[in-house]
Amino acid sequence: MTARIVSIGTALPETRVTQSALRDLFAAQPGFDRKAQRLVGAAFDAAAIDTRHVVLPQLAGAADDSLAVRDGDTLLMPPTGARNDEYRRTAPGLFAEASRAAIEGSGYDTGAVTHVVTVSCTGVFAPGPDYHLVRDLGLMPTVERYHLGFIGCAAAIPALRLAARIVGDDPAAIVLVACTELCSLHWQTSSHPDQIVAASVFADGAGAAIVASGDPSRGGLDLDGFATHVTDEGEKDMAWTVGDSGFEMTLTPEVPRIIGREISAIAADVLGDTASVDAWAVHPGGRSILDRVESALGLDAAALAPSREVLRAHGNMSSATLLFILRDLLADAARVEGDRVAALAFGPGLTVEAADLTVRRATT
Numbered sequence: 001m002t003a004r005i006v007s008i009g010t011a012l013p014e015t016r017v018t019q020s021a022l023r024d025l026f027a028a029q030p031g032f033d034r035k036a037q038r039l040v041g042a043a044f045d046a047a048a049i050d051t052r053h054v055v056l057p058q059l060a061g062a063a064d065d066s067l068a069v070r071d072g073d074t075l076l077m078p079p080t081g082a083r084n085d086e087y088r089r090t091a092p093g094l095f096a097e098a099s100r101a102a103i104e105g106s107g108y109d110t111g112a113v114t115h116v117v118t119v120s121c122t123g124v125f126a127p128g129p130d131y132h133l134v135r136d137l138g139l140m141p142t143v144e145r146y147h148l149g150f151i152g153c154a155a156a157i158p159a160l161r162l163a164a165r166i167v168g169d170d171p172a173a174i175v176l177v178a179c180t181e182l183c184s185l186h187w188q189t190s191s192h193p194d195q196i197v198a199a200s201v202f203a204d205g206a207g208a209a210i211v212a213s214g215d216p217s218r219g220g221l222d223l224d225g226f227a228t229h230v231t232d233e234g235e236k237d238m239a240w241t242v243g244d245s246g247f248e249m250t251l252t253p254e255v256p257r258i259i260g261r262e263i264s265a266i267a268a269d270v271l272g273d274t275a276s277v278d279a280w281a282v283h284p285g286g287r288s289i290l291d292r293v294e295s296a297l298g299l300d301a302a303a304l305a306p307s308r309e310v311l312r313a314h315g316n317m318s319s320a321t322l323l324f325i326l327r328d329l330l331a332d333a334a335r336v337e338g339d340r341v342a343a344l345a346f347g348p349g350l351t352v353e354a355a356d357l358t359v360r361r362a363t364t
Contacts, residue, residue, distance in 0.1 A: 001213045003167035004360060005160070006220040008327040009101025011094045011180075011206040012053040012314070017060040019049045025059070026199055028073050029189050036191035043193075043200040048287035048308065052203035052315035054184040055090045066090075067185070075189045077245040083185045087123025092132040094206035095180045098320075099133055102176065106210035107218065112174045113139050113210075115166050119159045119179040119319045121150045121240060122186060122247065133178060152240055153283055154347030155179065155319035156207070157226065157355050163211035164223040171213040180206040181318035186246040198249040201286050203315030207323025219362035221330060221341065227270030227354045234258045234350025255285070258350055260292030267297060270354040271342050279335060279359075280304055281325040283345035284311035293344070306332075330359070337361045 023044035027037045054060070058070040067086040069076050095118065103110055116139070118129040130145035146162065148155050156179050163175040183202035188195040214222060237258065239250040267274050274297060284290050284307045294304050310324045317324070322345055329335055339359040346352055 001168060001171040003164035003211050003223045004214045004218070004220040005209045005223065005326065005330075005357075006107075006212055006215075006218045007102050007105030007210045008323055008330060009098045009103070009105060009208045010320075010324055010327055011097035011101065013055045013090075013094065013204050015055070015057045015060050015062070016051050016053050018051055019044055019047065022052070022059065022199075025073065025075070026196070029075055032191050036196070039193060039196050040200075043196050046287065047200045048311055049201065049315050050312050054204050055086070055182050056184050059184060075187075077189055080242060080244060080246055083246050084123050084125070087182050087185055088125045091120065091123055091180050091182055092129060092136060095129045095133055095178050095208075096136045098180070098206035098208040099137060099176055099178045102208040102210050103137070106212070108174055108210065108212070110137050110139055113143060113176050114173045115144045115146070115163070115175040117146045117148065117159045117162055117175060117177045119148045119151070119155045119177070120181060121152050121155065121318060122182045124149065129178070129180065133176070150240065151319070152238070152347035153285055153316065153318045153321070154345040154351055154353040156322040157343060157345050157353035158228075160209065160211065160223060160355060161226040164226070167211055167213055173212070175211040176208060177211060178206070178208040179319040179323060181320050183316070183318055186249065188246060188248065194250050194252060197286075198251050201316045202249070203317050205314055205317035205320045205324070207320040207327070209323060214360065216363045219360050221326060222358040222360055223355065224358055225356040229266045229270060229352045229354075231258055231262050231350045231352065238346070238348045238350050240348055255346070255350065256288040256292045259289055259346060260296050263293055263344075263352070264296045266352050267342070267344070267354070271356060274342065276340055277342040278339040279329055279341045280307070281322060281329060281341060281343040282307045283322050284308065285316060285346055287311065289346065335359045
C-alpha cells in the first residue's frame with residue numbers, strides 16, 4: 001500500500017521582520033569593524049530573502065517579556081538554558097497550530113491519528129513536543145510517538161520516510177508528521193563569517209503533514225521512494241553543536257560548492273531519470289545552494305521557483321521549510337494527476353536526503 005501525504009498545514013510566529021532591518025541591526029553591533037560590517041551587508045543582501053518570521057518580537061524592535069536578546073541596538077547573548085526555556089515556552093504552540101491545520105485539511109478526525117512523528121533541532125525538553133501534541137490536540141492517549149532531533153534542515157524527509165514505513169506496515173495507520181524550528185533563538189552576535197551567514201538566512205516556522213494509505217477520494221502526494229547519501233566531504237562544513245550561549249551553527253562557503261559538485265550524480269542515483277521530473281522541491285538552505293543545484297542539474301529558471309519563493313518570504317526554517325514548498329506544489333492547479341515531484345534536502349554530514357513523490361488529485 002502506497003503511503004500518501006493527504007494534507008499539509010503550516011504555522012508562523014506573529015512577528016515578521018524585514019531582511020533589511022535585520023541586516024542593519026547586525027551590522028551595528030559593537031566591535032564589528034568595517035570588514036565585518038561589509039560582510040554582514042553582503043551576506044544579508046545576497047540571501048534573496050525579503051522577510052522572516054521570528055518568535056522574538058525584540059528583533060523587530062518591539063518591547064515584550066520574551067527572552068532578552070536586545071538592549072537598544074545591541075544584541076545580547078543569553079545562555080543556552082534561557083534560550084531553551086523560550087523554545088519550551090513557544091514551540092508547542094506552533095507544533096499544535098500547524099498540526100491542527102494538517103488534520104483539518106485531511107478530512108480525518110483527531111481521534112483517527114494513530115502515530116505522531118515530531119521533528120526539531122532547535123530545542124530539547126521532556127515530555128517533548130510529541131507528548132504535547134497528544135495533550136494539546138486531544139489525540140488518543142494510545143498514539144505511538146517518535147521524535148527525530150538534531151538532524152537539521154534535511155529532517156522532514158526522514159520523518160516522511162518513517163511515516164511511509166509505518167503506513168506500509170499498517171495500512172490503517174494515520175500518521176501526523178510535525179516539524180517546528182525556532183532558529184532565531186540561536187543567532188549569534190559573532191563577527192565570524194560562519195555565524196554571519198547563518199544569521200542572514202535562518203528563521204522560525206512550523207509545518208505538519210498527515211500521511212495515510214492512498215485513497216482515491218483523497219488527493220495528495222504519494223510517497224513512492226526515498227534515498228539518503230552521505231558525501232565524501234563536508235562533515236566539518238555543516239555542523240550544529242551546543243555552546244554555552246546557544247546552539248552554534250557552522251555553515252561554510254564549501255557547502256554549496258560540495259552540493260554543486262556532487263548533486264548531479266547523487267540525484268541520478270537516488271531519483272533515476274531526472275528528465276522525467278515535473279516539479280522540484282529543493283530545500284533552500286540558501287540562495288547559493290539553489291543556484292548550484294539548478295546549474296548542476298541543468299534546470300530551467302522556473303524549476304526552483306517554489307523553493308525560491310518560500311526562501312524569499314520566510315527564509316530558511318530548517319526542517320519545516322520543505323513542507324512549505326510541498327504545500328505550495330500541492331496547491332498549484334498547474335500540477336496535474338501523475339506529475340512526478342522530486343524532493344531534495346541537505347543536512348549535517350554532509351547528508352543528502354531525497355524523496356520521489358507523485359501528485360494525486362481526488363476523484364469525485
